[in-house]
Amino acid sequence: MIDRLTLTNFKAFQHAEIPLGPLTLLTGLNSSGKSTVMQALALLRQSNMAGSLTNPWRFIENGIHIPGMDGLLLNGELVGLGTGQDVLHEDFSGSAPMITLAVDEGSYRYSYTAAYAPEQNLLPLVETQLPSDTEGPAHPGPTEAxxxxxxxxxSYFQYLHADRITPAERYPRDHQVAIGRGFLGVRGEHAVNYLRHHARDEVPDGPLRHARAKSPLLLDQVAAWMGELCPGVNLEAAPIEGTDTVRLSYGFGDALTATRRRRPTNVGFGLTYALPIVVACLTAQPGGLILLENPEAHLHPQGQTRMAGLAAAAAAHGAQLIVETHSDHVLNGMRLAVKQGLLAPEQALVHFFRSTDGSGVEVITPHIDEDGQLDQWPMGFFDELENTLVQLLD
Ligand SMILES: Nc1ncnc2c1ncn2[C@@H]1O[C@H](COP(=O)(O)OP(=O)(O)OP(=O)(O)O)[C@@H](O)[C@H]1O
Ligand SMILES: [Mg+2]
Known part of the structure; x- marks a missing residue:
């Protein structure tokens, strides 16, 4: 599990250390740096997937930097960040413009420092430390793993951007991405095809299983969790013959009262928008990482709370989730999950990002206790209801 992410001179952050837990909520005003945290993690994984972090030892062992071979790949499948001048913090600290992203897992720190190249989208690594032991004795020597x-x-990694699939007649049927790699796509565009292929997989017994689902099979489990948004809904995902696309359809009611099947464009926006979130959480695997932006989007308040409950269930199942949200219902859903014992208080983190007067970002971390209570409510942290009520009652 990632315990901490440290960002230096990266986009909104001159320097920030962000503790992470099994379930971490990132909250705060617009443009305060929440997505940047996920982008940093995705950027590293994207660079590694492309083979541009292949041999971080080389720079240490030979003392030679081979430009253009290893580096942070700014534009790819997970994130498109532009060029060096877009990602270097505009008020960078240090004598030279460099970006460092460091990931702590357990007692080891994995640190990547890239040089500034204003017009390039591959920022050359200038220093990559061997995994270092942040606490205990010296590392005995890194293995390949x-x-x-x-x-x-x-093998389980999902990153769902705020901008996801909308209701449509068809969705892509890409075997390599959806089935081979099990990736839903950053817009969730492969979720329908994934669901079609894995419809009869069983959701493991445990926190993810919905008690009122027809069966443990993924399709029925997805329908049951979607039923939290719209009671009685069921889904079908089927190929469209002769094309590389799949179709999604919805039904409402049980077999006797069911209306005819409806296409996504005729059932509103929220169900389809939430589908990739539901599929990502229900198929979460222990040791996997899920990055979710705004799971609350287009959902009514109760549905938002339920989505937080589903995210907490995925974390209780052993995955790590980092969730950006503007919703106090999502926050409350997480608090409830702690109060109900699904997560221990130390497994549920919430950060509040606040821009400071200068160019920096302040990160405040209220703590949750076992009753789901928070130890502080900084100004601007989900206090708008009270602020408005005070004015209304004045
Ligand atoms: N190179 C840079 N130097 C300094 N600040 C930057 C740089 N690039 C982006 N930013 C700042 O980062 C912020 C955007 O961060 P981010 O996209 O993480 O916001 P967010 O908190 O996710 O917002 P939202 O709630 O709207 O999704 C903006 O304030 C922007 O000015
Ligand atoms: Mg954002």
Missing amino acids: ALHPSYFRA
Whole structure:
């Protein structure tokens, strides 16, 4: 599990250390740096997937930097960040413009420092430290497996951007991405095809299983969790013959009262928008990492709370989730999960990002106790209801 992410001179952050837990909520005003945290993690994984972090030892062992071979790949499948001048913090600290991203897992730190190249989208690594032991005795010598943080190797990784699939007549049927790699796509565009292929997989017994689902099979489990958003809904995902696309359809009611099947464009926005979130959480695997932006989007308040409960269930199942949200219902859903014992208080973190007057970002971390209570409510942290009520009652 990633315990901490340290960002230096990266986008909104001159320097920030962000503790992470099994379930971490990132909250705060717009443009305060929440997505940047996920982008940093995705950037490292993207660079590694492209083979541009292949041999971080070389720079240490030979003392030679081979430009253009290893580096942070700014544009790819997970993130498109532009060029060096877009990602270097505009008020960078240090004598030279450099970006460092460091990931702590257990007692090991994996640190990547890249040089500034204003017009390039591959920022050359200038220094990559061997995994170093942040607490205990010196590292005995990294094995191949320990070169990079374990989330690079985790077979289960999902990153769902705020901008996801909308209701449509068809969705892509890409075997390599959806089935081969099990990746839902950053817009969740492969979720329908994934669901079609894995419909009869069983959701393991445990926190993820919905008690009122027809069966443990993934399709029925997805329908049951979607039923938290719209009671009685069921889904079908089927290929469209002769094309490389799949179709999604919805039904409402049980077999006797069911209306005819409806296409996504005729059932509203929220169900389809939430589908990739539901599929990602229900198929979470222990040791996997899920990055979710705004799971609350287009959902009614109760549905938002339920989505937080599902995210907490995925964390209780052993995956790590980092969730950006503007919703106090999502926050409350996480607090409830702690109060109900699904997660221990130390497994549920919440950070509040606040821009400071200068160019920096302040990160405040209220702590949750076992009753789901928070030890502080900084100004601007989900206090708008009270602020408005005070004015209304004045
Ligand atoms: N190179 C840079 N130097 C300094 N600040 C930057 C740089 N690039 C982006 N930013 C700042 O980062 C912020 C955007 O961060 P981010 O996208 O993480 O916001 P967010 O908190 O996710 O917002 P939202 O809630 O709207 O999704 C903006 O304030 C932007 O000015
Ligand atoms: Mg964001």
